[in-house]
Amino acid sequence: MPPSLLDLAEAQEGLLSTEQCGRHGVGASRCSRAVAGGRWSRVTRGVVDTITVPPASRTAFDVPRSPVPPLSVTSAPDLVPWPPRSDGDRLFGHLRRRAGWLGHLAHGATSIPVGTSALAFLGIEGTPVTAAPDVALPWAAKRQPRAGVPLRQFDDGLTTVPFGDGRTGEIRIAAPEWALAQAVPELTMERGLAVLDSARRLRLVDRHGVERSHDHARGRRGVAARHDLWDLADPRAASPLESFARWQCIAEGVPPDTLQLVVRDLAGAPFAVGDLAWRLGPTQWLVGELDGYEWHDGDPARVVRDRDRDNAFTALGVRLLRFDAGHLRRGEVGTAVRRALHAYRRTGG
Structure with missing residues (x-):
């Protein structure tokens, strides 16, 4: 396989779209042979995984060594060590970000990772390791989700921030305030508090940002039982x-x-x-x-x-x-x- 394509897979937590493969000179028949030979696996239509070990069986030794780091690594380098602190951090971070890449690659360049997927790309801690891909398209209601990759309705007024590096190019993901508003109403109470605490600790949002996030979340299913969480967010909490x-x-x-x-x-x-x-x-x-x-x-x-x-x-x-x-x-x-x-x-x- 072309080194440039393998570098791209490394950046995207082992995942590639068949469109990306084609741009690097690896056509559909060659992708199919790699899957048939057990070197790759097909995750959903149009997306392959270059890591042969199934996600549920992976250890820290199976995950890429140089994926695109979370945004918090560059925005708060004094708070977020990179590489991660432990093998568990590496594995869990890989699985969370893999879900975000899967959603984005399955639905194409215009798709926007939101909710828990955006939180994973931002580096906000506390989301479940098993969270499903969470992406949105402006026309999500008119497009069918792919197997294992649902679509969220695009939020009116949603703001985004850039993510990616020279290997992947720039993609857009939900800004922290919006990602929290989308995710917290759907998480358990303790995980909702954890992601809000983490966002404050990493300085991705300040107190006013938390208030704006709360406003974005009003009216969503599940938020009625979680209003207090936004008031409880505390930057002193050092871990989930x-x-x-x-x-x-x-x-x-x-x-x-x-x-x-x-x-x-x-x-x-x-x-x-x-x-x-x-x-x-x-x-x-x-x-x-x-x-x-x-x-x-x-x-x-x-x-x-x-x-x-x-x-x-x-x-x-x-x-x-x-x-x-x-x-x-x-x-x-x-x-x-x-x-x-x-x-x-x-x-x-």
Whole structure:
């Protein structure tokens, strides 16, 4: 295959349209032979995947090494590391952006990734890894969706931003305010909060941008139960895990008093930062810590550091609750915090 075509597939998370193949001298019969020989697979009409491993079975070693990075990487380089922080970040980011490319390639150059697909291209975290392609055309109501690639009605007044690089050329995607307005009413409550938090943290929208996004979302199906999420968006939330945990606490009636609490040692110097915190007294706090999906994998030294840090928290009069992704999946965070606060108030500390 021509190197230029393989570079394009690398940029587009392994996907190519048959139109792109033709422009690079690879005709329909050659594409069909690649699919028949198992080197490529056909995703939907007009789109092939050059990665032979099925998406559900992929690991970080299967995904492209140099895809088009999310816009947040260039707009907030001090906040977004690239390459991503872990193998899990690489894999999940690939799967989310792949959905956006699939939708765009299936419906052609005039299609606009919107909703969760636009959020993935923007680099906003918190969307489901399994989100379907989300694209719009000005004439979407008059065009049939392709298998696995639905179409959204084009929003009146929708604004867009450019995405792509020298390999792909420029495509247009929904601007952050609009992408949030489209996605949040259709996400779960905790994911809706997570994407709003992420957009604020990455400085893709400010407080006024969140308000405009809320206005764009009014009247959409599902938004009535989610109006409060726009008011709760907080740039201090450092990860989707923290946003998920915060929502579980809000739903349980124990919202944290602050985020990213700076804990000081006996000399008054900053010692650590707690993810979520509840005030117990004038100088006493309950702190909730969220451990990432791969926080301790293969790193015994990190386990020791966390244990020593936990002991130091206790010595400073800070009560600590530590949670991981399993606690979040089981919905246990809010209940654990409520019980801890109740026990402290019942016993008087």
